[in-house]
Amino acid sequence: MTMMPTVFGFQALSPVFHTLVVELCFYLFVLFILIFKGWNKILLIITVLLSLFAIGQFFPATRNAYFMFTPFIAGMLFYFINAKKFTPWKVYTLALVNFCFALKGSMLLTEDIDRYYKIPHSANYFVMGGIITLLYLTFLLISLKKINIPGYPFLKKLGEIAYPFFLFHIFFLGVYWHFRNTIQADILLWGLMIFIGLICWGLNVFVEKPLSKIVSLILVFIFNVFRKRDISVKSESLTHQF
Structure with a gap:
């Protein structure tokens, strides 16, 4: 109910939570792969998905898939690059194709922003594409171990507070929107960044990590x-055999 309330007819607690449905679909997809032992055929499955993307560009209903699902596919492919699984040229080819679809998704997202604000060119294709390119290059360098995040405490800490930031960033935007006309822009921006950092750090240290330990136990x-129980059943079975 917390991850996919809209599926059951309830309103999400926060607008950003709609992405959790996509995340849950990804987990189910991985579970499907594990159950049916399709891990060795994962590149074929990704190829099929990307082929569906190619076909889906002719159907407006599938436009969200380009910026909803490409990050998950990219994550898998970057993992394969890092772990040196499968034939390299196959993984890199799929990663390149997926990147192209991600760029297409950024173009569609730019159009959505223009329509939302009803201002032509309120978002720029090149800026959006540049952001996507920078993200993909960064993750590629991480996959190739050219960037060692654990070796940089600051980057490691940013990674730790990323999830709390995801959960609450829509509310931080609300704070910015509320005070945008009453507080000088630079002061508001930097003050909000410091405030966000402290809040996310506190959530990570005092909520996320303790709960993670409890759940792990x-x-x-x-x-x-x-x-x-499994060992007991096996032992009993062996006893009956003798």
Whole structure:
């Protein structure tokens, strides 16, 4: 209900939570791959998905797929590059094709922004495409171990507070929008950035990490319970055999 309330006819707590439905679909996709042992055929599956993207460009209903699903495909391909799984040229080719679809998605997103604000060229194709390109190049360098995030404490800390920022960034934008005409722009921007950093750091340290430890202990306990049962059943089976 918290990840996909709109599916059940309820309103999301925050507008940004609509992306959690896509995230959940990705988890189900990975679960499907694991259950049916399709990991060795994952490149073929990605090829099929990208082929559907190519066909889908002729259908307006599929336009959101270009900027909704391409990041997940990119994440898998960057992982394969990092882990040196599969034939390199195949992975790089799929990554390039996926990048092209991501650029197309950025163009569609630019058009959506123009329509939303009802101002022509309120968003720029080249700026949006440049941002996408920068993100993909950054992740490629990370995959190739040219950028070592754990080796940079500042970058590591940014990564740790990324999820709290995702959950609450829409509210931070609301604060900016509320005070935009009463506080000088630079002061508001830098003050809000410091405020956001402190809030996200606090959530990570005092909420996210403690809860993660508790949940980990619970999951380990459940795993051990089932493991003991499995060992007990196997031992009993061996006893009957003798």
